[in-house]
Amino acid sequence: MLGFSIYLDTDVSDQTENYLAKMAENGFEGVFTSVHIPEEDAKNYVKRLKKLGRMCAAHHLSLTVDTDLKALENLHISIENIANLQTFGISALRLDDGFTNQQIARLSQHLNVALNASTISEKDVQELHANHANFECIEAWHNFYPRPETGLDEDWFKARNKWLHQQHFQVMAFVPGDDRRRGPLYEGLPTLESHRYSNPLVAAVELTEKMLVDKVFIGDPQLSMSLAKSFGDFYQRSLVKVHVKTEFQPLWGRIWHNRPEVARDVIRLVESRQQNELLHQKVAPANQGQRKPGTVTIDNDLYGRYQGEIQICKVNLPVNNRVNVLGQIDQVDIPLLALVRENTGIEFLYEEEKS
Secondary structure, three states: OEEEEOOOOOOOOHHHHHHHHHHHHOOOOEEEEEOOOOHHHHHHHHHHHHHHHHHHHHOOOEEEEEEOHHHHHHOOOOOOOHHHHHOOOOOEEEEOOOOOHHHHHHHHOOOEEEEEOOOOOHHHHHHHHHOOOOHHHEEEEOOOOOOOOOOEOHHHHHHHHHHHHHOOOEEEEEEOOOOOOOOOOOOOOOOEHHHOOOOHHHHHHHHHHHOOOOEEEEOOOOOOHHHHHHHHHHHHHOEEEEEEEEOOHHHOOOOEEEOOOOOOOEEEEHHHHHHHHHHOOOOOOOOOOOEOOOEEEEEOHHHHHHOOOEEEEOOOEOOOOOEEEEEEEOHHHHHHHHHOOOOOEEEEEEHHHOO
């Protein structure tokens, strides 16, 4: 599951709803917000939270609210009155300080609950079982870390998630945004320190494929629409789009695919040799050069039956007189090559199409 964050320190406006709609179109299913607020701001937050809840419902987005007992009191919400919670359009509560395991167990009988993934203990799990908690409605959500150098260590994180899965929790973690970042530090809101300045899509895929994470949310309040579309392309259509500088016209205007078996050093475009054979074109040796990550190449006639195969280099490779260099993928897009798996679609874009 993919989600994103909307914060209530500013008004929930038509612009907010437009953003919600665009994110939903690109495969995002959940919204995260927080109501850790001083008492004097409670009226504004109540109004904004209810409006956000209505918008999320209209776009079929779940709404998870990060809160503690004091914040709920400031909003005049009682955990004893679940119906009152539901009037806000809240799908789940992410619980911080002040809740007992008995209260958490009772809440889990009525709505989804997220606990702090870093602090759940074996004792907590035992007490939740003893109080008949509904574990199908309880998840483990990691924090994000605004201050550089304080994000979680990858080895600890993965071991922690393994334990959480053994306790039958689904696990959620955050990746940073790429557009408007949250103050006061504006340094990204990742769970892992290694993701602080990473491409959010690459970070999200790493969490789910390598770090035992089930749900990924954007921590910062804004994802650019170009990157939101990249999320949609990858998760909905198994497609990666990269900008490339080249004069080789056949690259444009179609979707290529990586071979079903994944090579270590290069991405092999499965349609390329077949296309060359159909066109009866000879590829003469030309423009041999150093092949660095992101270099697009074509095998020339010195490679025999491999003639016409187009590849994208994933690592540094030496000059080869049987391989012609066609162009270079934009440096910003090179991390996206890590997303190319078996049969992944690849579309080349002109550099000037970047937004």
